Amino acid sequence: MTLCRSTKQRGSAILGQPIVDPGEWTGSQLRSSGRWIHKITKGEVREIERALEIFEKTGRDITTITKRNFVLLEFGKTLRKIRKQLFDGLGITLIRGFPVDQFDHKQLAAIFFGIGAHLGRAVSQNAKGHMIGHVKKLTDLDYNTDARERGYRTNVNQRFHSDSCDIVGLMVLQTPMSGGLSRIASTVSVYNHMLKYRPDYVAALSKDSYWDRRNEVPEGKNPWYALPVFNVVNGYFSCRYGRQYIDSTQRFEQVPRMSKTESSALDFFDELLEKLHMQMQFEAGDIQFLYNHVTVHGRTAFEDWADPKLKRHLLRLWLCADGERPLPDVLAERVKGGIITDSTRLHVPLEAC
Numbered sequence: 001m002t003l004c005r006s007t008k009q010r011g012s013a014i015l016g017q018p019i020v021d022p023g024e025w026t027g028s029q030l031r032s033s034g035r036w037i038h039k040i041t042k043g044e045v046r047e048i049e050r051a052l053e054i055f056e057k058t059g060r061d062i063t064t065i066t067k068r069n070f071v072l073l074e075f076g077k078t079l080r081k082i083r084k085q086l087f088d089g090l091g092i093t094l095i096r097g098f099p100v101d102q103f104d105h106k107q108l109a110a111i112f113f114g115i116g117a118h119l120g121r122a123v124s125q126n127a128k129g130h131m132i133g134h135v136k137k138l139t140d141l142d143y144n145t146d147a148r149e150r151g152y153r154t155n156v157n158q159r160f161h162s163d164s165c166d167i168v169g170l171m172v173l174q175t176p177m178s179g180g181l182s183r184i185a186s187t188v189s190v191y192n193h194m195l196k197y198r199p200d201y202v203a204a205l206s207k208d209s210y211w212d213r214r215n216e217v218p219e220g221k222n223p224w225y226a227l228p229v230f231n232v233v234n235g236y237f238s239c240r241y242g243r244q245y246i247d248s249t250q251r252f253e254q255v256p257r258m259s260k261t262e263s264s265a266l267d268f269f270d271e272l273l274e275k276l277h278m279q280m281q282f283e284a285g286d287i288q289f290l291y292n293h294v295t296v297h298g299r300t301a302f303e304d305w306a307d308p309k310l311k312r313h314l315l316r317l318w319l320c321a322d323g324e325r326p327l328p329d330v331l332a333e334r335v336k337g338g339i340i341t342d343s344t345r346l347h348v349p350l351e352a353c
Helices: 027-033 042-058 074-088 105-117 187-197 199-205 243-251 260-276 329-336
Strands: 037-039 092-096 133-135 158-161 167-174 182-186 208-212 224-228 230-233 236-239 278-280 287-291 295-299 313-320
Touching (some): 027 278, 074 092, 074 287, 158 243, 158 260, 182 187, 182 260, 187 199, 187 260, 208 243
Parallel strands (some): 037 092
Antiparallel strands (some): 092 287, 133 313, 158 295, 167 313, 230 236
16 A cells, blocks of 8 residues: 655644645545555454454454554555554545455454554444444534534535544445535644634634533533643644534533634634535445544434435444644543543444444
């Protein structure tokens, strides 16, 4: 695999100055390269099958999978390149062509968990303790207007956002009848464009914004937390974004009212995302990994097939990768342990729920 190497070497970041980071790109640049896509080989698939067979014989739970008991020697070399690409490159990789139709859901969950174990450590994605999530339409509610809901359970447009982990992974099992396009953007690029045209907005988003936990509240915590959109720690830039989570925090009386400047800055952030993002149609067998600290992602609305067996269905992993990038304490606490409440029980559901 030839991964797209950025010509940029990371510089020491300072808020209010241009950021030099290999994670800076535009949608047109990414579309024209294609070298961030790895076409999986038959040999790599066979190696994954052998690792699965060995693990299945142990009878152990999927949550016990590590890179030491899900051994991938040759494909592991590719995954090390992918890991490097995520942390010190573009922050995005797509593995294409995995034969998902040859395995049942339990096997696919184990395979995805095993691949992910070579990139990081899986963490809980919700208060239920799901270590693998199912991205599938389960409700008619709109998470953009209903703070009780999460976007992955709907078929509405998912606005650009960062997930609460270092790396988010998606394995595509079934595509929809129409729509459901993956949208990705570089937040390094957004920052630099904003700095060029509206440095006052960069200053506004370098101060605390307030974020809604959407009713998934760790013990002893408020139902919201404070964190700037743009952050620099020890010379490393990171960005956290999710307009709907910032907006819905205004439902809490204790949270300061959003200023007109912050609201306008968030509007401009959204405008830049529309100009700078890349959009792509998933194929069954695609496995996408994104580094959340320099990218955001979203999804267009979609329509499912009439047959319930053909509903759009993706598996999702949230991965923690300790020590790769210094983060603000509030963000590190949020992403390194996943979503944990006093009732959370870690497990891997084999069906969407």
